[in-house]
Amino acid sequence: MEIKRRISRQVTVGNITLGGGFPVAIQSMTNTDTSDVSATLAQIDNLYKLGCQLIRVAVPDKDALPGLKEICAHSPLPVVADIHYDHVLALAALEAGVSKLRINPGTMATEKAAAQVAVAAAQARIPIRIGVNSGSIHRRYRHMDRVEALVSSALHYCAQVEDSGCGDIIVSLKSSSVLETYAANRAFAARTDYPLHLGVTEAGTLHSSTIKSAMGIGSLLLEGIGDTIRVSVTGPPEAEIPVAQDILQALNLRQGIEIISCPTCGRAQVDVAAVAEELQTRLAGMDISLSVAVMGCPVNGPGEAAHADLGIAFGKERGVLFRKGKVAATMDNAQLPDALFQAVEQQVRDAGREP
Ligand code: SF4
Helix, strand or coil: CCCCCCCCCCEEECCEEECCCCCCEEEEECCCCCCCHHHHHHHHHHHHHHCCCEEEEECCCHHHHHHHHHHHHHCCCCEEEEECCCHHHHHHHHHHCCCEEEECHHHCCCHHHHHHHHHHHHHHCCCEEEEEEHHHCCHHHCCCCHHHHHHHHHHHHHHHHHHCCCCCEEEEEECCCHHHHHHHHHHHHHHCCCCEEECCCCCCCHHHHHHHHHHHHHHHHHCCCCCEECCCCCCCHHHHHHHHHHHHHHCCCCCCEEEEECCCCCCCCCCHHHHHHHHHHHHCCCCCCEEEEEECCCCCHHHHCCCCCEEEECCCCEEEEEECCEEEEEEEHHHHHHHHHHHHHHHHHHCCCCC
C-alpha cells in the first residue's frame, strides 16, 4: 500500500528538492554556538552521517555571522539560517551563503522589514521558510480560535512574501499540541500548494517527542501531507534522526530495514530484545527496503513473521533462518544473528548496491 502524496510546489534547497512529490526530507537543528565553527561543523557532520538532509543553525546576533559564512562553506548539508526579529541579520545571512532562510514574519519589527528580506531572497534565489506558531499569530487574527488563527496568519505572511517576488516558500505551522498541529496543517494544505515542513514544537524529551511526533507528523504524512520533517527533542539533535527515519519508514516513505521482533513470551529461548537492538544497529544505513524478523521461538516464529522478507527464530539450542516464512537453514542459536546479517548483505548486493 502506498500513500498518495499531496502535490505541492517544488522548492529547491541546496541539493535537496522539497515538494513536487520528492521524498520527504529529514532535518534537524544544531544546538552548538554558531560562532563556534568547529563544534557546529562537527555536529553537522555527525547528523549528516546519521541521515539528516537539511540543517538549521541559529543566527541570534551579528556575532554569529562570520561563523555562519564558514559553516555554509564547509557543511556537507544545505544550511538554513534561523532568524528572529532582526531583518538585517536575515539580509546578512543571505550574503553568508545560506541555502534557506527560516523567518517568522510575525516577529519582525515591521511588514516592510519582512518584505525587504523577501525581495533580497528572491534576488538571491534562496527560499524562505515561513514559520508560524502560537507566539507569532498576526494581531488581525488573534480573536480567532488557535487553529484558524495559525492558518490565517500563515496565509497572510505567505501573501506578503509572495507579493515581494519570492515564491519559493516552505511553510510550517507548529504547536506543542498534536491536535492543533494536525488540524492547522490539514486546513492549510487544503488551501495552498506550498510545501510543508512538519513538526510538533516543544515536544519534550526523547520519549515524549517520539510519541507526539509519531502522532502529529505521522497522521499528516498518512494523509499525504508534508514535504520535510523535524522531530524536536529536548537534548542532543542526534537523537532526532533515528525517530524521523522510523516515522518515514513505518509509512513506506523511506527505504530501510524494518526490524520486526516478537514481543516475547514464556517460549522465548534468548534475549530477543538484545538481538533485535544489535541487528538494528548493524543494519542501520543499508540501502534497501526489507522487513527482517527476530523471533523468540521456532514454534510460532516463522509463521508469525511469514510476511517478513528474512528472519530468524531461535530454538532450544538451534534455530532457523527463514525467507518469506520458509526455512532456509538450521544452525546454532549463536550463529543466527550473523547469518541474518549476511543474508541481508547478499540481498543488497543482489540489488546491485554496496552493503
Ligand atoms: S515468536 Fe515465540 S517467543 Fe516470540 S512471542 Fe511468539 S510464541 Fe512467544
